[in-house]
Amino acid sequence: MNRSNIYLDYSATTPVDPAVLLAMQPYFTDVFGNASSVHAHGRKAKAALERSREIVAAELGIYPGELLYTSGGTESNNTALIGAALALRKHGKSHIVTSKAEHQAVLETCEFLESIGFTVTYPDVNRYGAVEPEHLTGVLRDDTGLVSLMHANNELGTLNDIRTLGDICRDQGILFHSDIVQSFAKMPIDLSELPVDLASISAHKIYGPKGIGALYIRKGVEIERFQHGGGQERGRRGGTENVPLSVGFAKAVECMQQIREEERERLRSMRTQLLNGLTEKIEGLHVNTDISNSVDHILNVSFDAAKILIDGEALLMSLDTAGLSVSNGSACTSGSLEPSHVQLAIGHDAPTAKSAIRFSLGKYTTGGDIRHAVDIVAGVIQKIGRPAETV
Ligand SMILES: Cc1ncc(COP(=O)(O)O)c(C=O)c1O
Known part of the structure; x- marks a missing residue:
């Protein structure tokens, strides 16, 4: 360093942990197969990919099938918001809520959604950047389909109370997305017992490699796919899977758990x-x-x-x-x-x-x-x- x-x-960002680098290395050279190939080389890569998914999913208390690998927090936020919004529109829901203190990856995605006909409301935050429950309840509408509020604010560090905010949404049948990039693995987060439907994470904030992240999509939540291609990631994100980075991501999670x-x-x-x-x-x-x-x-x-x-x-x-x-x-x-x-x-x-x-x-x-x-x-x-x- x-x-x-x-x-x-x-x-x-963080430097890659030497143990992460070591864990990734064989997957650039020896175990180089395409994880979607059916032959032995492919199966070996696929096994590593799925093992890594199990490790990252376990950290969040979710099923591996609920974890979609992406290129990072930005793509996870785009996928969550655009994917959910497009699916919700079919059910007549076109109102989205997020806060003024979110990361640009959420705010600019919301601007894009506004440009294609969605309405977005930005409730106030308190002096530390947190959304209070009354800020949220005051802006919800009959056609609100999605609320996106981050866990730890990346500039301030302040935490939103995602349990209370998520409960408000769940009570009204509204999907709740949280960008948990800054708190993921740094503090224990068990999504199985939180009212969160979608959550974004990234590896390079926890001494993992840049260029990989993931999106938690709770089982049953509908996401319209917008990256078309092969049937990778259960048909939700076309593109050859990045096995070395997924192995590095999982190793980074394990290292965080230890310390x-x-x-x-x-x-x-x-x-x-x-x-x-x-x-x-x-x-x-x-x-x-x-x-x-x-x-x-x-x-x-x-x-x-x-x-x-x-x-x-x-x-x-x-x-x-x-x-x-x-x-x-x-x-x-x-x-x-x-x-x-x-x-x-x-x-x-x-x-x-x-x-x-x-x-x-x-x-x-x-x-x-x-x-x-x-x-x-x-x-x-x-x-x-x-x-x-x-x-
Ligand atoms: C809260 C938050 N969300 C999203 C991102 C974007 O993540 P990535 O750099 O993996 O695209 C960051 C990184 O700066 C972040 O701090």
């Missing part, structure tokens, strides 16, 4: 150290993560523009130059930094939104990294921050 910068961007409990505690304690360090050294810090209701590895802060002005572009560049890799959720559009839609959704004005920093910790993060990161952030804020009244 490149140690030149301190890496606190594990929510963006999960102690790792969660370690991450929680380092996040506290980070928060305490930042609060001690920097004034005007705004904590955007609901610390008591969040995944353990994310801390999101911003700086109240009414007190201190931080130039968002200068912030990210200066942190990088000073040796810290973090992100802030802003999108770079036509050369200028657009504030993160999540920061705006939780009520920040644009300058405060642009000053956000997302720290996301992982298994190679050390206490020393945290101490160093605190010093770097404090130094950069001192250098580029301007008291609001001088502007």
Whole structure:
């Protein structure tokens, strides 16, 4: 791993675990058969594919047949929303609900669905990015067919109460999809006892390879297929199956299971150290993560523009130059930094939104990294921050 910068961007992606790399290797070379071929080479590949599916499915408490492999979280979200929406339209349901704080893979898919005739409502979120039950009940309609609300917010770390939100949907016969990419395998999630019909996951957030994810489709849920081709993935996604990556995905899940409990505690304690360090050294810090209701590895802060002005572009560049890799959720559009839609959704004005920093910790993060990161952030804020009244 490149140690030149301190890496606190594990929510963006993680390095592949060496054990995952080792597990995948034979499936690129020795066991190279096409999993759909009926001969011995194909059968060997198929066996590995299905074994991996069993492992990933078991992590979620679901049947292997309910797990559709995809190319990642983005494709899983597209498949869930477009596939379910097209199927629901046949039953006269054309209203969809999602929140303003979802990942772009959900929001842009919803924009596409609007362009082909669906109606989408975006309920408010609270100041930590969570949808409250009353936000949801207030927007449901007779023709609502699908609700999509994420588990852990990828920028803030805050958790939605998917049990309560899913129950509301189930009571009204509405399908409930959840993007659980950021919490999957990092905390135990048993979908067999949650009111969730569709759930998206991705391997590269848990030290697995990039380019593979999966969608949980509860048995009996109708999804209109839109990737046509061969009959792979039970006829739901044409295309030669990616056996090496599926093996890597399963290995990554097993590695997470082995370290999960102690790792969660370690991450929680380092996040506290980070928060305490930042609060001690920097004034005007705004904590955007609901610390008591969040995944353990994310801390999101911003700086109240009414007190201190931080130039968002200068912030990210200066942190990088000073040796810290973090992100802030802003999108770079036509050369200028657009504030993160999540920061705006939780009520920040644009300058405060642009000053956000997302720290996301992982298994190679050390206490020393945290101490160093605190010093770097404090130094950069001192250098580029301007008291609001001088502007
Ligand atoms: C919450 C969430 N959903 C979806 C995605 C997209 O996943 P992938 O990169 O596997 O397409 C991400 C990754 O950034 C994410 O954090």
